[in-house]
Amino acid sequence: MLDATTRSGGTATVTPRTAATELAVATTAGPVSPTGLARVTRVLLSPWSRLSLLVALLASAATTVVLFQPQQLLTNGWPPQLGGAAAALAYAVAYGLCTVAFVPRPLLNLAAGALFGSQLGLASALAGTVLGSGIAFCLGRVLGQEALRPLLRGKWLKAADGQLSRHGFRTMLAMRLFPGVPFAASNYCAAVSRMGLMPFLLATGLGSIPNTAAYVVAGARASTPTSPAFLIALACIALPGLAGAVVAWRKRHRLRGT
Numbered sequence: 001m002l003d004a005t006t007r008s009g010g011t012a013t014v015t016p017r018t019a020a021t022e023l024a025v026a027t028t029a030g031p032v033s034p035t036g037l038a039r040v041t042r043v044l045l046s047p048w049s050r051l052s053l054l055v056a057l058l059a060s061a062a063t064t065v066v067l068f069q070p071q072q073l074l075t076n077g078w079p080p081q082l083g084g085a086a087a088a089l090a091y092a093v094a095y096g097l098c099t100v101a102f103v104p105r106p107l108l109n110l111a112a113g114a115l116f117g118s119q120l121g122l123a124s125a126l127a128g129t130v131l132g133s134g135i136a137f138c139l140g141r142v143l144g145q146e147a148l149r150p151l152l153r154g155k156w157l158k159a160a161d162g163q164l165s166r167h168g169f170r171t172m173l174a175m176r177l178f179p180g181v182p183f184a185a186s187n188y189c190a191a192v193s194r195m196g197l198m199p200f201l202l203a204t205g206l207g208s209i210p211n212t213a214a215y216v217v218a219g220a221r222a223s224t225p226t227s228p229a230f231l232i233a234l235a236c237i238a239l240p241g242l243a244g245a246v247v248a249w250r251k252r253h254r255l256r257g258t
Contacts, residue, residue: 095128
């Protein structure tokens with residue numbers, strides 16, 4: 001057998017080595033095999049890939065907040081195209097998204113009171129609080145829990161995880177009542193634990209009422225800082241903090257893992 005053409009008739013004859021090479025090229029240029037596609041899917045859906053996606057989403061959200069500066073609502077006011085309940089609903093949605101992007105809740109609560117007054121501002125701020133915490137919880141549960149749970153090896157981390165997993169509602173309620181606990185951190189800690197979504201949302205809604213109301217009223221009465229309503233709002237900030245400190249003190253043995 002000749003490599004190119006026969007001397008007699010000039011007909012092209014392909015050698016076995018050439019045929020194997022062409023088959024390999026055709027296989028490479030063809031569609032991805034089911035095995036390779038499954039391998040790529042496993043890599044993309046792996047715990048650390050999902051955690052990387054969560055970090056990228058949070059970083060993008062924080063960058064967006066820095067660029068658009070939603071705190072300007074305190075000075076510029078709400079857009080005139082919206083008013084009343086529609087504006088409060090839009091603000092609640094914006095509030096929830098901003099909390100996911102790490103905008104401080106006290107600033108958002110003050111803005112709610114300044115823009116909508118005490119009653120409508122409180123309803124909007126509470127709705128935004130529950131919405132934002134729910135979004136953060138779901139993101140953390142879906143994208144971060146599987147990768148982060150194996151890292152809970154320290155005594156304090158295990159104790160906190162056990163407290164949230166076994167006594168999620170009352171633990172989260174105490175955390176919401178205590179103003180010193182960072183909102184975003186508590187959301188993602190609960191997401192990494194085995195706490196359920198509904199107890200988390202219910203505890204967030206109930207526990208956030210005193211602190212949220214205090215800041216909303218303070219924002220609504222900012223022009224009269226010596227008024228009784230403003231002074232009562234300050235007291236409502238301090239008293240839940242004291243109650244949370246008492247609860248934390250009584251539960252200190254569990255946090256120590258004893």
